[in-house]
Amino acid sequence: MEKPEKKTDSYKATMGLMWIGSAILLVSSVYMIIWKMFNDIIAIGVLLGAMIIIISFFSYIGMERPKDERLMKVGTMSATWSWYITLMFLCFLLFSGFYTPRQFQPAELFGLVIFVMVSSMLVLNTYFNRKGDVEETFHL
Amino acid sequence: MKTRMKEYRARHNLTQAQLAEKVGVRRETIVFLEKGKYNPSLRLAHDISVVLGVKIDDVFIFEDESDKKEDEKD
Numbered sequence: 001m002e003k004p005e006k007k008t009d010s011y012k013a014t015m016g017l018m019w020i021g022s023a024i025l026l027v028s029s030v031y032m033i034i035w036k037m038f039n040d041i042i043a044i045g046v047l048l049g050a051m052i053i054i055i056s057f058f059s060y061i062g063m064e065r066p067k068d069e070r071l072m073k074v075g076t077m078s079a080t081w082s083w084y085i086t087l088m089f090l091c092f093l094l095f096s097g098f099y100t101p102r103q104f105q106p107a108e109l110f111g112l113v114i115f116v117m118v119s120s121m122l123v124l125n126t127y128f129n130r131k132g133d134v135e136e137t138f139h140l
Numbered sequence: 141m142k143t144r145m146k147e148y149r150a151r152h153n154l155t156q157a158q159l160a161e162k163v164g165v166r167r168e169t170i171v172f173l174e175k176g177k178y179n180p181s182l183r184l185a186h187d188i189s190v191v192l193g194v195k196i197d198d199v200f201i202f203e204d205e206s207d208k209k210e211d212e213k214d
Contacts, residue, residue: 070178135179
């Protein structure tokens with residue numbers, strides 16, 4: 001029988017990159033929320049942050065072998081829940097607009113979406129990682 | 141799920157890090173497995189049992205859902 005001989009990847013470097021990418025995106029999103037504008041520097045920040053976070057996230061969940069199945073489960077579940085939370089947040093913004101009419105600037109809205117998506121993914125990823133598993137967390 | 145990984149690992153004089161490297165996961169995953177907080181895939185359970193030289197059901201003891209509910213009632 002073939003014995004499994006694999007090596008773990010550079011987890012810390014990947015996690016570090018993910019946090020750096022997230023920090024760049026969060027700073028850019030906060031800028032857009034507060035100043036309601038989108039300029040060249042912010043565009044570079046958003047693109048750079050998104051690029052770093054996407055590359056490191058796929059590396060984290062195991063697009064590059066060898067992979068850790070627990071990290072893949074944790075990462076995938078946190079990304080899924082982050083997507084749902086962002087969708088719910090947008091629905092909330094839409095419905096709250098009926099009762100308290102407020103005009104959102106496109107840059108502000110973009111900043112809010114990025115902020116909610118990135119922060120919820122980081123929080124959920126940290127939570128699931130510390131818990132150990134994603135099973136028996138939410139019973140749908 | 142209960143596990144006897146720690147016991148078998150000690151018999152083979154393996155550290156958590158060594159076992160983790162052999163099966164291609166991080167040490168934290170072995171820690172959560174030994175605590176019974178993580179349910180491994182069949183592939184990982186198989187890899188661990190191969191390294192420890194025992195059958196899968198000797199290492200991992202899966203509890204029946206009905207037994208679990210009865211335990212919770214008691």
